[in-house]
Amino acid sequence: EVQLVESGGGLVQPGRSLKLSCAASGFTFSNYGMHWIRQAPTKGLEWVASISPSGGSTYYRDSVKGRFTISRDNAKSTLYLQMDSLRSEDTATYYCATPDYPGITTTWFAYWGQGTLVTVSS
Amino acid sequence: DIQMTQSPSSMSASLGDTVTINCLASQDIGNYLSWYQQKPGKSPKLMIYGATNLEDGVPSRFSGSRSGSDYSLTINSLGYDDEGIYHCHQYYEYPLTFGSGTKLEIK
DSSP: OEEEEEOOOOOEEETTOOOEEEEEESSOGGOOEEEEEEEEETTOOOEEEEOTTTOOOOOGGGTTTEEEEEEEEETTEEEEEEEOOOOOOGGEEEEEEOOOSOSSSSSSOOOEOOOEEEOOOO | OOEEEEEEEEEEEEETEEEEEEEESSSOOOEEEEEEEEEESSOOEHHHHHHTOOOOOOOTTTEEEEETEEEEHHHHHOOGGGGGGEEEOOOOOSEEEEOOOOOEOOO
């Protein structure tokens, strides 16, 4: 059974940093692209970043480029999102997600974690 | 960026009804579209991928269709369990984008 478990969320002041983790199990992690998607309170879904199976290619939405870094450790089956220079508009529940189709990163999201809440406030 | 214009933003329907939710893509995305159902406090659940393909385990009451850049999710024989927010998503190119969501209430 595929499981994605996010951790690392919490309350952080504007301008500070936070690192999210997503522990994956139940599939061959190194074969799949991985993604972070967020949802601000009462708002819609917003794609944040993606990473290829090897980690060699990464993609970001414009509003987080230069501030967020997606990475992965295939030996530990874990996905990360390093978030620096946080802003109030980054407040959201952050989900990690993966497709049920290996290899490529532009796919649908078949599996989602339960999400971790990041609140940026002074 | 590809804009996904989703409509309606909310709707109310009765048990047994058939409803349709729409997403209009601002440019050609082929069949690179998926639909998700989200219940309060829960993660989204994949319902449809490739515009028309039903994800394993999703009831056949759900179906997806495409007409040009217009994509639709149709739910037949509505049940209480179908209540939630439905999101469309294009994965044709980066940045990946979602529609604004449709809140479906069952009367």
